[in-house]
Each structure stands twice: as structure tokens, then as C-alpha cells.
Amino acid sequence: MKEITVRGQTIRENAVDRVVSYFAPERALRRLQSRAVMSVLGSWPGASYSRRQTSQWKPWAWDADTDIVFDLNTLRSRSRDLVRGNPLAGGAIETNQVNVVGPGLSLQARLNRDILTLTDEQADAWEAAAELEWKLFFESREVDCARTLNGNEIANLVFRSTLESGDCFTNLPRFARGATPYRLRLQVIEADRVSNEDGKADRFGLVQGVEKDDNGAPVRYHIQDQHPGMMLPGSAAKRTWTKIDAWGAKTGLPNILHHFRPRRPGQTRGVPYLAPVIEQLKMIDRYSEAELMAAVISSMFTVFIKSGTGEMPMPMQPTTETGASASDTDLKLAAGAIVGLRPGEDIEVADPKRPNSAFDPFFLAITRQIGIALGIPYEVLIKHFTSSYSAARAALLDAWKHFTTWRTWLVSSFYQPVYEVFLYEAIASGRLAAPGFFADPLVRMAYCGARWIGPSPGQINPTDEVSAAEKRIGLALSTRAEETAALTGGDFETNLRQIRKEKAALEKAGIPWAPAAKAATEKPGSEEDEDVEERRSKKREERP
Numbered sequence: 048m049k050e051i052t053v054r055g056q057t058i059r060e061n062a063v064d065r066v067v068s069y070f071a072p073e074r075a076l077r078r079l080q081s082r083a084v085m086s087v088l089g090s091w092p093g094a095s096y097s098r099r100q101t102s103q104w105k106p107w108a109w110d111a112d113t114d115i116v117f118d119l120n121t122l123r124s125r126s127r128d129l130v131r132g133n134p135l136a137g138g139a140i141e142t143n144q145v146n147v148v149g150p151g152l153s154l155q156a157r158l159n160r161d162i163l164t165l166t167d168e169q170a171d172a173w174e175a176a177a178e179l180e181w182k183l184f185f186e187s188r189e190v191d192c193a194r195t196l197n198g199n200e201i202a203n204l205v206f207r208s209t210l211e212s213g214d215c216f217t218n219l220p221r222f223a224r225g226a227t228p229y230r231l232r233l234q235v236i237e238a239d240r241v242s243n244e245d246g247k248a249d250r251f252g253l254v255q256g257v258e259k260d261d262n263g264a265p266v267r268y269h270i271q272d273q274h275p276g277m278m279l280p281g282s283a284a285k286r287t288w289t290k291i292d293a294w295g296a297k298t299g300l301p302n303i304l305h306h307f308r309p310r311r312p313g314q315t316r317g318v319p320y321l322a323p324v325i326e327q328l329k330m331i332d333r334y335s336e337a338e339l340m341a342a343v344i345s346s347m348f349t350v351f352i353k354s355g356t357g358e359m360p361m362p363m364q365p366t367t368e369t370g371a372s373a374s375d376t377d378l379k380l381a382a383g384a385i386v387g388l389r390p391g392e393d394i395e396v397a398d399p400k401r402p403n404s405a406f407d408p409f410f411l412a413i414t415r416q417i418g419i420a421l422g423i424p425y426e427v428l429i430k431h432f433t434s435s436y437s438a439a440r441a442a443l444l445d446a447w448k449h450f451t452t453w454r455t456w457l458v459s460s461f462y463q464p465v466y467e468v469f470l471y472e473a474i475a476s477g478r479l480a481a482p483g484f485f486a487d488p489l490v491r492m493a494y495c496g497a498r499w500i501g502p503s504p505g506q507i508n509p510t511d512e513v514s515a516a517e518k519r520i521g522l523a524l525s526t527r528a529e530e531t532a533a534l535t536g537g538d539f540e541t542n543l544r545q546i547r548k549e550k551a552a553l554e555k556a557g558i559p560w561a562p563a564a565k566a567a568t569e570k571p572g573s574e575e576d577e578d579v580e581e582r583r584s585k586k587r588e589e590r591p
Contacts, residue, residue, distance in 0.1 A: 119213070133329075135414065136328050173481075217304040218234040228476065254316065516530040
């Protein structure tokens with residue numbers, strides 16, 4: 048029998064090949080060669096339909112929107128339901144919110160001094176004035192259309208809504224109200240309200256209420272005037288929609304901010320953060336409920352009396368008696384009690400064997416998988432730090448990369464665009480002076496420079512963290528401003544002014560000013576330093 052081996056696959060002559068070879072040997076050879084070539088064209092096992100593991104796996108290669116829009120409403124509702132009732136899902140959202148936004152991000156205006164040709168004194172004065180005006184605008188509840196939240200609280204709502212629903216929108220209307228000199232307002236719109244008018248089907252250029260041009264850029268948003276799930280008395284029987292242009296015709300400023308993180312090119316709407324693990328979260332939730340119920344039932348000590356008659360005995364009551372007989376009219380449970388049974392009767396104790404000793408390892412194994420999908424180490428996800436110092440620190444550092452990425456996204460999606468629209472109004476109204484702001488885009492960019500400071504990651508060992516920061520500053524690898532923001536989330540210049548104030552107050556009161564601790568006198572890299580660091584590392588590893 049003829050055969051050909053290509054890349055480890057052996058192609059043997061079959062019955063048809065033998066018949067063909069009898070009448071046309073050259074054609075039979077070409078046929079065998081062609082079969083060998085066809086066998087290696089699909090050399091990826093993951094793309095094979097002949098393997099048992101993948102024979103029924105036939106996903107469609109749809110575009111980003113087609114892959115999403117049909118499942119989006121279900122994903123949103125299930126994601127929100129999990130956040131409301133599942134501790135793991137709710138904890139994942141809360142952990143992200145606390146570390147990414149927390150009490151909010153503070154502005155540090157940063158002009159491009161080279162482009163604007165300003166002296167340091169002029170730039171410092173302008174930045175201080177801009178930060179003060181920003182606080183006047185952003186920290187007031189007048190910034191909210193509903194007069195409920197201040198700016199940082201709105202940022203928390205935007206971030207949380209984006210995680211739960213996949214995306215959300217911030218409307219930027221302008222109208223005068225209250226004592227604030229600014230007309231700009233913020234209105235958070237939940238994802239469900241942006242939809243096609245009257246439930247029309249999606250089409251090219253209009254997907255889930257987002258109207259786009261031929262380049263894929265948003266042109267207009269179709270916003271339902273009330274939430275489609277509004278069922279309270281007094282809600283409108285007929286739904287209406289408002290269409291808002293994405294950009295202002297005269298100013299070019301955004302009228303609406305769309306907050307979401309695209310996963311594929313051409314994606315129009317966002318997918319909930321929990322979408323990849325919704326099934327696992329629900330199943331682990333049901334498993335936890337079942338184990339909890341089993342543990343509760345096992346705590347109810349139950350005795351079954353087996354008898355020939357099958358009659359129901361009297362309910363058992365606790366007692367201090369130590370003797371009883373089958374003829375008693377009441378049955379009781381007591382410590383050390385001896386009960387006589389009738390002939391043929393026996394007892395059986397219900398023992399569901401709970402708590403289940405295998406529950407915790409299984410739960411942690413699934414939690415690790417969920418943490419991988421969500422980008423959060425499971426130690427941080429479930430607040431479970433029982434390993435070594437090095438492992439705990441590695442988990443926190445890895446989680447902080449995830450939080451920093453989300454914070455960068457939040458700055459570019461919410462904080463910075465709102466700040467730029469605010470600056471436009473502040474400068475147009477004369478509250479801030481910025482020559483050339485409206486005439487030159489490069490000058491405008493120079494004025495809009497900003498840095499946003501949020502919560503710091505904290506320190507497991509503050510002494511080592513501060514020592515490392517001191518070395519980075521000494522080697523010119525970092526600045527005091529950067530280290531202050533990283534270690535405490537504070538502002539170095541604000542701290543410096545406060546330190547001067549405190550020093551002057553102490554000297555006035557006759558209290559000596561305590562200078563900062565002096566650096567160690569040993570030379571960097573000495574054997575003594577290495578011995579100390581080695582002892583510290585061993586102690587950390589020995590910690591439970």
C-alpha cells in the first residue's frame with residue numbers, strides 16, 4: 048500500500064486510489080499528492096473541524112456591532128443583577144471604583160510654558176487661578192443638572208455605570224442657575240436611554256441610538272426622554288426621543304461624552320465589565336447558596352425513628368431528663384439521655400456532612416479564573432492576603448497596573464474633556480485670561496495641559512517605600528512632586544506651603560522645628576546595607 052508522510056501525518060492509498068492507479072497511475076499519484084497537500088492546509092488544531100473536541104465549534108465571524116447588539120440588553124440586566132446580589136461581582140465593581148476614583152481626582156493645571164513663553168511666576172499664578180476656578184465649578188452641586196452630586200461624585204457614577212452597563216453618556220447642557228458664574232452642567236445618561244427611535248432596527252450608520260458618519264465618527268445621539276424600564280405611576284405612556292448633535296456647530300466642543308472602552312475596531316457600544324464571567328459568577332453564587340443551605344440544615348439535628356407501623360412520634364423537646372421509654376407521650380432530647388425503643392424500632396440520624404471541606408478550595412480556584420478575566424489578582428478581589436510579603440506586594444502591584452489603566456481611561460473620557468469645555472467658558476467669560484486661546488489650536492492645547500491626581504496605592508511597608516522614594520529623588524529618577532502623588536496622592540506644592548505655615552507657627556510659639564530625619568551615613572551599596580536588606584527580606588518571607 049502506497050503512503051505519503053507530511054508533517055507527521057500519514058496519507059495512505061485507499062480503495063478509490065487503487066482503482067484509479069490501475070487505469071491511470073500518473074493520475075493516481077497526483078490524487079495522492081493532492082490529498083497530502085489538503086491534509087496540511089489546516090495545520091492549526093484550533094481551526095480543525097475533524098477533531099472531536101472542535102467539530103461542533105463553529106462561531107460566526109461577525110463584525111463588532113453584530114457580535115454585541117443582540118445580547119446587549121441581556122448582558123446589562125444580568126450584570127446589574129449580579130452587582131446587586133452577588134458579593135463577588137459587587138466587590139469587583141466596588142474595588143475598581145475605590146481604587147480608580149475613590150474620593151475623586153484633583154486637578155493640577157500644567158501649562159506648556161515653552162509654547163506660551165511665560166515665566167515661571169506667570170505660569171504658577173495662572174495655574175493657581177485655573178485650579179481655584181475649577182474648584183468653584185466642579186465641587187459645587189450646581190454642576191449636576193439634578194443638583195444632587197458634585198463633580199467627583201458624578202465621576203464615580205460615570206465610572207460605576209460604565210462598568211455595570213458597558214457604557215454611559217454625559218450630556219453637557221449650558222444654562223444659568225444658582226450663584227455659580229458658570230453655565231456648563233453635567234447630566235449622566237444611563238446606557239438604556241440611548242436607543243433607536245420607536246425601536247427601529249439597527250442599520251449601517253445607526254447602531255443602538257448612535258448615529259455615525261461614513262468614517263465611523265459619532266454624529267448624533269438618539270436619547271429616550273425617560274428610561275425604558277420606567278414603570279412608576281405618572282410615567283409617559285408614549286415614549287419620545289431627543290436627538291442631540293455630538294459636536295457643537297460653532298465651537299466644535301462636544302455636546303455629549305460617550306464613556307466606553309472598545310474591544311474591537313468599529314465597535315459602537317460598550318460591553319459590561321462582568322460580561323466574560325457572568326455565567327461563572329451566577330453558578331458560583333448558586334453553589335454558595337446551596338452549600339449555605341446545606342450547612343443550615345445540618346445544624347438542625349434531626350433523628351428519624353424507623354418503626355414497623357410508620358406512626359409519627361410526638362415532636363422532640365429539650366429537657367434535663369436522662370431516662371425515657373417508648374411508652375412516653377412526649378419525646379425529648381437531653382445530654383446523656385437513654386431512650387428505650389419498641390421491638391423493631393431503630394433510629395437514623397440525618398448527616399448531610401456539612402460544612403463541605405472541598406468548598407473553599409473549589410471556590411478559590413474559580414475565583415482565580417474570575418480574577419484573571421477581570422484583570423484583578425484574586426488576593427485583591429476577595430481581600431485575601433495570607434501569603435508571603437512578596438506575594439502580597441506582587442498582587443497589589445499587578446492590581447495597581449489595572450487600576451492605573453482604568454484611571455487613565457477615565458481622565459481621557461471624562462475629566463479632561465470636561466476641563467477643556469470648562470476652560471473654554473472660563474476664558475470666554477473673562478474669568479481667566481488666555482491670549483491666543485481661540486485663535487491658535489497649539490496655544491489652546493498649551494493652556495489645557497493638566498495632571499490628575501487620585502488615590503495612592505498605599506504601602507505594605509511604609510519605611511521601605513519612603514526609603515526607595517528618597518533614593519529615586521537622590522538619583523534624579525523622579526521628583527518630589529511625583530513621589531508625593533504616588534505615595535500619598537497629595538500635592539507637593541500644597542504640602543510645601545503648609546509646611547512653611549506650620550514652621551512659622553511653631554517658631555512663633557517658641558517650639559523648635561523638627562527637621563526631617565537625616566539619611567543614613569553608610570555609602571549606598573555597602574556590605575552593611577546589603578546585610579540589612581537581606582535580613583529584612585528574610586523577615587518578610589517568614590511573615591504568615
